[in-house]
Amino acid sequence: METKEALRIALQSLWANKLRTILTLLGVVIGVASVIAVVTLVNGANVYVATKVNGYGADVFTLSKQPEFTNSYADFLTFEKRKIVGMEDYHAIQNDCRHCLEVGAMQSSIGKIVFGTQSSSDTTIRGYTSLMAEMQNLNIVEGRDITQADEDHAAHVALIGSDIEENLLKGDDPLGKEIRVDGVPYTIIGLSEKQGKTLGQSQDNWVAVPLTAFEKTYGASKTLTIYSKAGNAPGAMEAATDEARQLLRLRRHDLPGSPDSFTLETSDTLVGLWTQISGSFEAVAVAIAAISLVVGGIVIMNIMLVSVTERTREIGVRKALGARRSDIMLQFLLESGTMSLLGGAIGVLGGVGVAELITLLLGFPASIALWSIFAGLAVAASVGLFFGVYPARKAAELDPIVALRSEF
Numbered sequence: 001m002e003t004k005e006a007l008r009i010a011l012q013s014l015w016a017n018k019l020r021t022i023l024t025l026l027g028v029v030i031g032v033a034s035v036i037a038v039v040t041l042v043n044g045a046n047v048y049v050a051t052k053v054n055g056y057g058a059d060v061f062t063l064s065k066q067p068e069f070t071n072s073y074a075d076f077l078t079f080e081k082r083k084i085v086g087m088e089d090y091h092a093i094q095n096d097c098r099h100c101l102e103v104g105a106m107q108s109s110i111g112k113i114v115f116g117t118q119s120s121s122d123t124t125i126r127g128y129t130s131l132m133a134e135m136q137n138l139n140i141v142e143g144r145d146i147t148q149a150d151e152d153h154a155a156h157v158a159l160i161g162s163d164i165e166e167n168l169l170k171g172d173d174p175l176g177k178e179i180r181v182d183g184v185p186y187t188i189i190g191l192s193e194k195q196g197k198t199l200g201q202s203q204d205n206w207v208a209v210p211l212t213a214f215e216k217t218y219g220a221s222k223t224l225t226i227y228s229k230a231g232n233a234p235g236a237m238e239a240a241t242d243e244a245r246q247l248l249r250l251r252r253h254d255l256p257g258s259p260d261s262f263t264l265e266t267s268d269t270l271v272g273l274w275t276q277i278s279g280s281f282e283a284v285a286v287a288i289a290a291i292s293l294v295v296g297g298i299v300i301m302n303i304m305l306v307s308v309t310e311r312t313r314e315i316g317v318r319k320a321l322g323a324r325r326s327d328i329m330l331q332f333l334l335e336s337g338t339m340s341l342l343g344g345a346i347g348v349l350g351g352v353g354v355a356e357l358i359t360l361l362l363g364f365p366a367s368i369a370l371w372s373i374f375a376g377l378a379v380a381a382s383v384g385l386f387f388g389v390y391p392a393r394k395a396a397e398l399d400p401i402v403a404l405r406s407e408f
Helices: 003-016 018-056 073-080 087-096 148-152 161-168 211-218 236-251 267-309 312-320 325-362 370-396 400-404
Strands: 061-065 102-115 118-128 140-143 157-160 178-181 184-192 206-210 225-229 264-268
Touching: 003 018, 018 267, 018 325, 018 370, 061 236, 087 102, 087 236, 102 211, 118 161, 118 211, 140 370, 148 211, 157 161, 157 178, 161 184, 161 206, 178 206, 206 211, 211 264, 236 264, 267 312, 267 325, 312 325, 312 400, 325 370
Parallel strands: 118 206, 157 184
Antiparallel strands: 061 225, 061 264, 102 118, 102 178, 102 225, 140 184, 157 206, 178 184
């Protein structure tokens, strides 16, 4: 029998039992869809993280009281007991770190912004030194950045994210407008380019004021995050981080051989941490998919055994007309493989659809990985062929005389 003819017969059989085929495919669909959805979301998040880190610059590192991400609550409690990173630490790095090309610092809080009758109560308030907007790769599309003079005089000027312009100023020209930041008046001097959402949270709902003005309102007891640029020369990052680490250890009286009482993070640290986290997501997805595919494969095998029983007389007639064992096996293997491949295709579409829906509703970044689509289809087809071998062999080994006597 030609493969084309066997495929046509397999498709006709599947079409003749549409409801049974759909129910049989559920395990394969769920397994493939779960993997495709997770891989698409993780791949999108990887692209986003890499883009943001590259935006900050591969030559930028940070010094802070605790990491941006912690692995456990116990670690969080340990980090919380550390001394804050203060202005004296910032000035020590700024003045004494010879390998640091640029040094900036920031603090942050959540506060209320008021403009006229409009207000926002969950806005991030940032205290910036004069180089911070540049070091965080913020593109000022209107107006100007915070300057050293603004910082020296604790000027009441502010940069704003695009959410403030859109939601409070309603698209009006923001420059020169006065807003109240937790009750304190500030004049808008610059508007940042829209950054969009990530993980469901807007990256544009913020206001930045000079760090000195920030500390007058919120006090100097909040910890700082120090940003430093090392440059791209060979060995520059290692030299700058080593020098900055030694300066802070001396200032904070860390004993020789003891761990740092602060956290130093580079772009590689953040990417590595995210890769570890995303790897855990993918491992869970693979485990779920494996279980679903095994269940789906068993269901396919059972349905194919039922199909063999139902078509016993048909098999006897075909054998009596000269069909070989290989022809019968090919027919049933193609049928189970086609069924599973169809489930894989539906799973791919469903997985991509779920990922895009999550992106639409929550703003979680998604990026389709072509390899995952081909892998999903290949695994689905393999499951169908593997679990279809036993029913196909059983059909091929039927005695034509016995099969023709079947009453089915």
